[in-house]
Amino acid sequence: MAPGLLNMKRLNSPWINMVLVALIYSLYLFLLLEKFNYNPAYLISLGEKFVDFKKIPENLVVWKNYGYDGQFYYRLALNPFTFQREEFG
Numbered sequence: 703m704a705p706g707l708l709n710m711k712r713l714n715s716p717w718i719n720m721v722l723v724a725l726i727y728s729l730y731l732f733l734l735l736e737k738f739n740y741n742p743a744y745l746i747s748l749g750e751k752f753v754d755f756k757k758i759p760e761n762l763v764v765w766k767n768y769g770y771d772g773q774f775y776y777r778l779a780l781n782p783f784t785f786q787r788e789e790f791g
Contacts, residue, residue: 748773 738744741761748764752773755764778784 746773746776748776 734745735742741763743762746762748758748762749767750764751767753764758764
C-alpha cells in the first residue's frame, strides 16, 4: 500500500469531519460579523412592516423591507412559551 493512502484513511473519521466543518462555519461567522462591526443584531433582519418601533430594543437594526422569518424566530427565542400574539415590539 502506498504511504499516501494510509494517511488518507486516518482522515476518514467523523470527528475530523466535524472539526473541519466547525472551523469553516466559525470562520464564516467571524467574517460575517466583522462586516457588521461584530453586532449580531444585523443578522436578525427585522422588517419595518411587522415591527413596532416604540417597543423594540435600541440595539436592533430594522431594514426597509418586510424582513425574513428570522425576526419571528428571534421573537420566539425571547419567550418560547408565550401565547401572546404580539410581544417585544
